[in-house]
Amino acid sequence: MIARDAIFKRLREAGAEFETAADAFESTAGPGMSADDLLNEFKKRFLAVSGQYHFASEPDGIGPILSDILKDMKGQKAVAADSAMTLYPGLKDHLEDLGIMVVSPDPENARDAAAGISASELAVAYSGSLLVTSRTKGDLTASLLPPVHIALTPRTVLAAGIRELLLFLDKTGWPRGAALITGPSRTADIELSLVTGVHGPQEVHAVILDRV
Amino acid sequence: MSGRCEFDQDVCRALDNNFLQTALDRATQGFKNLRINAINDIPEFQTLRQKARDAKNRVLSDLPKYLSQLEAAVHDRGGKVIWAENGDQVTEYILALAREKGARTVVKGKSMTIEEIHLNPKMEQAGLEVFETDLGEYIIQLLGERPSHIIGPAIHKTKEEVGRLFQERLGISYTDIPAELTKAVRGELRNRFLNADMGITGANFAVAKTGTVVLLENEGNIRMSTTLPKVHVAVMGLEKVVADLEDLEYLLRVLPVSAAGQRTSSYVSFLTGPGRKDGVGPEEMHLIIMDGYRTKALADPVYRQVLRCLRCGSCLNFCPVYRRIGGHSYPWVYAGPIGIALTAAAQGPEAARDIASASTLCKACGEVCPVMIDLPGLVLETRRRLAQKGSLADQGLDWLSKGLATPFGFDLAERAAGLMFGAATDNDGRIRRGPDILKRFGQNRRMPEPVTPYHRAVNKGDDE
Numbered sequence: 001m002i003a004r005d006a007i008f009k010r011l012r013e014a015g016a017e018f019e020t021a022a023d024a025f026e027s028t029a030g031p032g033m034s035a036d037d038l039l040n041e042f043k044k045r046f047l048a049v050s051g052q053y054h055f056a057s058e059p060d061g062i063g064p065i066l067s068d069i070l071k072d073m074k075g076q077k078a079v080a081a082d083s084a085m086t087l088y089p090g091l092k093d094h095l096e097d098l099g100i101m102v103v104s105p106d107p108e109n110a111r112d113a114a115a116g117i118s119a120s121e122l123a124v125a126y127s128g129s130l131l132v133t134s135r136t137k138g139d140l141t142a143s144l145l146p147p148v149h150i151a152l153t154p155r156t157v158l159a160a161g162i163r164e165l166l167l168f169l170d171k172t173g174w175p176r177g178a179a180l181i182t183g184p185s186r187t188a189d190i191e192l193s194l195v196t197g198v199h200g201p202q203e204v205h206a207v208i209l210d211r212v
Numbered sequence: 213m214s215g216r217c218e219f220d221q222d223v224c225r226a227l228d229n230n231f232l233q234t235a236l237d238r239a240t241q242g243f244k245n246l247r248i249n250a251i252n253d254i255p256e257f258q259t260l261r262q263k264a265r266d267a268k269n270r271v272l273s274d275l276p277k278y279l280s281q282l283e284a285a286v287h288d289r290g291g292k293v294i295w296a297e298n299g300d301q302v303t304e305y306i307l308a309l310a311r312e313k314g315a316r317t318v319v320k321g322k323s324m325t326i327e328e329i330h331l332n333p334k335m336e337q338a339g340l341e342v343f344e345t346d347l348g349e350y351i352i353q354l355l356g357e358r359p360s361h362i363i364g365p366a367i368h369k370t371k372e373e374v375g376r377l378f379q380e381r382l383g384i385s386y387t388d389i390p391a392e393l394t395k396a397v398r399g400e401l402r403n404r405f406l407n408a409d410m411g412i413t414g415a416n417f418a419v420a421k422t423g424t425v426v427l428l429e430n431e432g433n434i435r436m437s438t439t440l441p442k443v444h445v446a447v448m449g450l451e452k453v454v455a456d457l458e459d460l461e462y463l464l465r466v467l468p469v470s471a472a473g474q475r476t477s478s479y480v481s482f483l484t485g486p487g488r489k490d491g492v493g494p495e496e497m498h499l500i501i502m503d504g505y506r507t508k509a510l511a512d513p514v515y516r517q518v519l520r521c522l523r524c525g526s527c528l529n530f531c532p533v534y535r536r537i538g539g540h541s542y543p544w545v546y547a548g549p550i551g552i553a554l555t556a557a558a559q560g561p562e563a564a565r566d567i568a569s570a571s572t573l574c575k576a577c578g579e580v581c582p583v584m585i586d587l588p589g590l591v592l593e594t595r596r597r598l599a600q601k602g603s604l605a606d607q608g609l610d611w612l613s614k615g616l617a618t619p620f621g622f623d624l625a626e627r628a629a630g631l632m633f634g635a636a637t638d639n640d641g642r643i644r645r646g647p648d649i650l651k652r653f654g655q656n657r658r659m660p661e662p663v664t665p666y667h668r669a670v671n672k673g674d675d676e
Binding site: 003004005008010011012013014015016017018020021022023034045049077100104105106107108111124125126128129134137138140141144155161162163166167169170174175176177178179180181182183184186187188189190191193195197198199200201 | 215224227235238239242259262263265267269272273275276279289295296297300345346347348351361362364365366367369370371374392393394395399401405406422424430431432433435436438439450457458460461464465472474475476477478480481482483484486487489490491492493506507508509510516517527596667
């Protein structure tokens with residue numbers, strides 16, 4: 001408390017005043033975008049950050065998309081978040097049919113899994129981003145530890161911009177942990193060469209579900 | 213050896229280092245292009261800059277209010293707030309916490325605030341194993357160097373150097389392929405993340421209203437460091453508080469665009485209080501709010517605007533001087549134009565004497581700053597304050613400028629310069645003879661040979 005009091009005393013004594021005088025502001029990403037605008041903008045931005053985009057016009061469409069992404073993973077492990085199993089109740093059986101073992105999403109199990117499947121709580125069109133949070137079991141690990149992340153994303157969760165994202169987090173009471181994910185994990189730390197899959201996934205797949 | 217000589221030598225070493233020149237060119241030009249392309253695609257960017265500036269001005273105008281709000285909000289969510297006057301108090305707290313928890317291994321996210329206080333060596337002395345987990349920081353930690361760029365700490369290293377380093381220290385076979393080197397670090401650090409007792413990060417923003425700590429990154433190492441260990445410690449400068457969500461939006465939109473031309477970084481973590489479930493999330497969250505130089509800077513009506521800085525690194529990329537001399541020529545952890553301003557604000561203008569002269573005043577830094585810090589103005593202010601101290605050299609310049617203002621004096625000076633030049637300079641154009649003040653000015657500069665002035669050459673017949 002000694003430090004706090006001394007710091008606050010100096011802050012008051014500093015008597016700092018700054019002006020705030022910005023021009024009126026209109027965001028290009030904001031309300032007023034149609035459902036098609038939102039989807040098109042999301043797709044454009046998501047592809048621009050090396051995301052892999054899939055669209056399932058019918059609920060049955062999820063299966064073939066997953067089979068295609070996971071076709072070379074027979075005999076390996078995958079992590080499925082609860083949220084993904086809610087969106088696609090056949091997920092566990094489907095993975096097992098592909099010869100993939102489904103493990104519980106705690107970090108010790110997820111550490112050497114080949115793929116992680118989560119849902120997206122929200123998707124941001126402006127930046128092509130996907131939101132996962134600590135609210136549902138497994139979303140944070142499925143989206144971080146395995147080299148391949150698949151996010152089942154209902155079309156209804158598409159939002160325009162960062163403002164809508166923050167309002168959503170606020171309205172839903174700020175989960176302990178939330179991660180906005182924009183493309184694969186990346187670095188340019190060695191001679192500015194872009195490398196993906198540093199600590200997080202090398203591939204991020206958004207599977208848009210037109211109807212749930 | 214005086215600071216001046218060290219500075220000149222650092223600069224000469226940097227200029228003579230061909231690899232460094234190429235690396236700096238490649239990195240800064242790369243960052244510049246990414247930023248320019250991204251901004252061309254965001255028509256409202258200039259208004260966003262104003263909004264971001266206002267967002268920072270709002271909290272800096274009433275820090276006691278917003279910091280109290282932040283403290284209360286963090287407590288409400290079960291987190292702990294610790295106030296620290298300086299780096300020593302931060303270190304003391306972290307070491308005591310590590311002892312209390314029986315912690316042995318620490319994973320760290322990249323943080324310029326923590327770079328300011330040299331925490332790592334002190335943790336290591338206390339017997340903790342500390343792993344920097346950002347790839348660039350990991351490289352320079354192995355080398356025992358300091359970062360040379362805010363967002364590209366190891367841009368001054370070649371891939372071959374990194375290859376040999378990893379061969380020696382990680383025991384992998386030699387490769388200079390960046391993807392392979394990155395993969396080796398992924399493998400090396402994966403276990404560290406899972407077994408670490410404590411994760412230590414900085415904080416890009418902390419929202420007063422909600423108590424949320426916001427962290428931006430591209431690799432995923434910060435997500436790991438803040439969710440896998442049981443204890444998360446975030447260290448922030450007290451200026452990082454943000455009033456509300458509206459302000460946060462503007463700041464979140466200008467920072468990654470300015471840093472690397474991204475509409476948002478690969479990962480943005482929003483962390484609100486502790487909570488561990490299914491092995492994920494920390495049991496404890498400690499937010500250390502540090503002063504250091506910040507209240508001192510705030511009390512200075514001119515320098516206080518440095519507290520708006522978001523650490524995007526954009527002013528480095530656009531600075532023609534940084535792009536030649538690199539980060540290690542600057543005296544403190546901060547390089548480039550913001551490095552000059554922060555050093556002067558934190559340690560006084562004297563500490564920035566040499567680097568304050570290392571600016572062409574082209575003003576590009578001020579144009580690109582996402583929070584509109586008047587960087588060229590602060591460089592000039594630093595020079596002004598140093599000049600006011602009135603050195604002999606300054607008085608001499610004063611006398612000289614008066615003399616040169618008359619036609620007779622100017623003509624005389626021109627003729628004198630021609631004569632003296634030959635006497636004072638060596639063949640390489642550097643001044644090595646004559647009065648000290650001249651040598652000091654000229655020994656690291658190549659002087660152009662004086663030519664006969666046009667008017668005198670043309671009027672030669674009339675003149676003589």
